[in-house]
Amino acid sequence: MMSDTAVTLFLERVRADGHRPALRLLAAGGAPRDETLTWRAWAERARAFAAALVANGHRPGEHVAILAGNGLEWPVADLGVLMAGGVSVGIYPTSAPGQVRQVLEDCGAAFVVVDTAAQLAKVRAVRHDLSGLRTVVATEADGGMDVIAWAEWMAHGEAALGGVPEIGHTLAQRTNDASPDDTAILIYTSGSTGEPKGAMLSHRTILASAASIRDTLGLHAGDRSLSFLPFCHSAERIFGLYTRILVGMEAGLVPDHTRVWKAAEAFRPTLFGGLPRFYEKAADVLRAERLTAAGDERDRWERTLTLGTERSRLRRAGQPVPPGLEDAWRTAGATLNDRARALFGGEVRLATSGGATLPLDVAEMLDALGITILGGYGLTEHLCAVFNRPARYAFDNAGPPMPGTELGIAEDGEVLLRRGALTFSGYHGRPRETADAFTDDGGWLRTGDLGRVDAHGALRISGRRKELIALSNGKKIAPLPIESALAQDPWIHQAMLYGEGRRFVSALLVLSRPELESWARRHAADPDDPSVVHDPRLYASIQAAVDRINAGLSNPERVRRFALLHLPFEGDDLTPTLKLRRAVIAERHRDRLEALYQEP
Incomplete structure (x- = not known):
């Protein structure tokens, strides 16, 4: 039978590859210990979770929320919810209590799973506002009467399967009754321009999306990938979890995304999918090594990058790479290419980037070293x-x-x-x-x-x-391409344009830390002193960078004035997918922005 729901797809994978590893929790990625689940073990745990749901009164179509990081509990609970005929709802682990309340209230979740004491505290802080929330399951339960420990919940499910035949029959019936057009999951949008909304994705959409991804990238069962982006985000849920099920790929779970490089070294993925920031960090490491190289090693860097850049240009133009160029690049850059690949575990064959624009200089440098980012x-x-x-x-x-x-x-x-x-x-x-x-x-x-x-x-x-800046003269400016161009200048790490209702465009610019440190050494300044951004000498250097970008813009698009920031946009300044929260940033720096529109 062909799969028509995410559950039947999963069960077919279990029948075909039950003995093979499916999920590997990585100590190198921040887990307490390494732990591996085969496809069959994953299915058994998911079925126990589903049985506990049914035994505790879960009804078909009810929403179950998961507030957890990238541990084993997430995929186990997610498939368990679907087996019980429910709708799985992810909540970003970085959410504040008010945001947790907002999602739980909006979706009307009857159950919620949390994985740490900190996440449990968030739910407890807002539970009095959630009349529909019946059960909280916590992997780090503290003995409170208002929660059920994960181990107890799973034991309850296993006991129900073994001692209550109706539970198993109910699960089988719910799987059989599920329609491809039933909602399987809710994915909440990040809310950069307004209140987050729960996007309903059907089983049909999940299966069609996974197949499209498999065919686009040429994925196969021998591939391995890391799971370090939040499961509640559409990329990790669809490009990750369900595509892995369709293809039969093994996943390495990384609970702490700051440990992704250690995890890559231990897991050796063949597919690496990440946000631009991860590739920027890899490029920073390689640039630093290039700058400290001397003698023959320095010559090797320059020759490899020169040959690699030409090779990349031809490949991107769809033109054949002459065998002589290919051989020269591989010979000159053998050790450097291996070094670049080692950052991603040593066996990566495909790398993908999404969520924001990848800086051109990062993409070109990594491609010249053999890491092509799609x-x-x-x-x-x-x-x-x-x-x-x-x-x-x-x-x-x-x-x-x-x-x-x-x-x-x-x-x-x-x-x-x-x-x-x-x-x-x-x-x-x-x-x-x-x-x-x-x-x-x-x-x-x-x-x-x-x-x-x-x-x-x-x-x-x-x-x-929706993010067009409407100037007072009626001209409308698209900020993203200008911000991207500014951020590609060596001096500028991040940029946000401003000017709604104003007569010209201004910008908040976050300085590149390496460039700031280099400038500070030359001018006997302290790069850690926040007041350094007001130094007129530094301002002149940044003005030159802005002028270079302005030269390629129309008159209304040009950045007339700017303010320099010492610290990057982070935390509340960004959505969970690292997009700028423009209103939040503008309010935080209102005084500096207003000053840009005052006459000298």
Whole structure:
């Protein structure tokens, strides 16, 4: 029988590969110890979790929330919820108590699973507001009467399966009764422009998306990947969890994302998927090694990068790489290429990046060292939109459509995606917002992004429709491409444009730490002193960088004034997917921004 739900897909994988490792919890990734689950063991635990749900009164279609990091509990609970006929809802582990309340209240979760005392405290702080929440399961239960310990919950499920035949029959019936169009999971959008909404993804969407990803990247059962991005995010849930189930890939679970490099060394993934920041850190390590190299080693660096850059240019243009160039690059860069690969575990064959624009200099440097990073574009509501391919890729566009996706461009430049199996079903409990997400005829998903399709069929994103800055003269500015260009300058780490209702565009600029330290040494300044950003000599250097970017912009787009920041945008300044929370940042730095519009 062909799989038509995420549960039947999972059970088919278990029947085919039950003895093979499926999940490996990594001590190198911050876990207390290494632990491996085979596909069959994963299924047995998930079924025990599902049995405990049914024994505790869970009804088909009820929502179960998971507030946890990347440990074994997440995939066990997630599949258990689906086996019980429920809807699985992820909550970001970094959420504040108020945000936890918001999600639990919006989805009406009857059960919630938490994995640490800190997460349990968040739920307890808001539980009095949640009349529908019946049960809290905690892996680090403290003996309180208001929670059930994970071990006790799982033992309860196992006992129910062994001693109450009706429980097993109920689970089998719920699996058989599930429809491909039933909602399987809710993924809450990050809320950079408003209140988070729960995007409903059906079993059909999950299976179609996983197949599109497999076919786009050429994945196979021999591949291995790390799981360190939050499971509650669409990328890790679909590109990660369910695609791994479809393909039969083994996953290394990394509870502490700051340990990802140690985890890669231990697990040796063949596929590495991450956000741009992870690749920036890898490039920083390699740049530092290049700067300290001397003599023959320095010459080797320069020759490898020169040859590798030309090789990359040809590959991106779809042109053959002459055998002489390929041999010279491999000979000159053998040790350096191995060093770059070692950062990712030594066996990576595919690397992907999403969530934000990967800086061009990072992509080009890593590609010159043999680490090709494939970028794409998608959104929670239609994750598998466009993607670059291993055999034909570019760094200045998001790639052509993925299998099952049709692109369109509206008259105002908004990117549209044809509604189909890859598209979400709507926002939970929000019919008006669901209707607004589509064109008037309901046939196309409105992405909110501006872009165009180039002559090769690749999508080029130019900005965010909802994030356009409307100047007082009526001109509208797309901030994202300008911010990306600014951040590619060696002096600038992050940039945020500002100017809604103003007569010109201004910017908040976060300085690159290496450049700041280098400048401070030359000028006998203290890079750790926050007041260093007010030094006129430093300002002059940054002005030159801004002028370089402005030279390629139209007059209304040019950054006329800017303020320098000593500390990066982080924490509340960013969404869980590392997008700028513009309103939060603008309010935090209101005085500095206002000063930019005062006459000298």
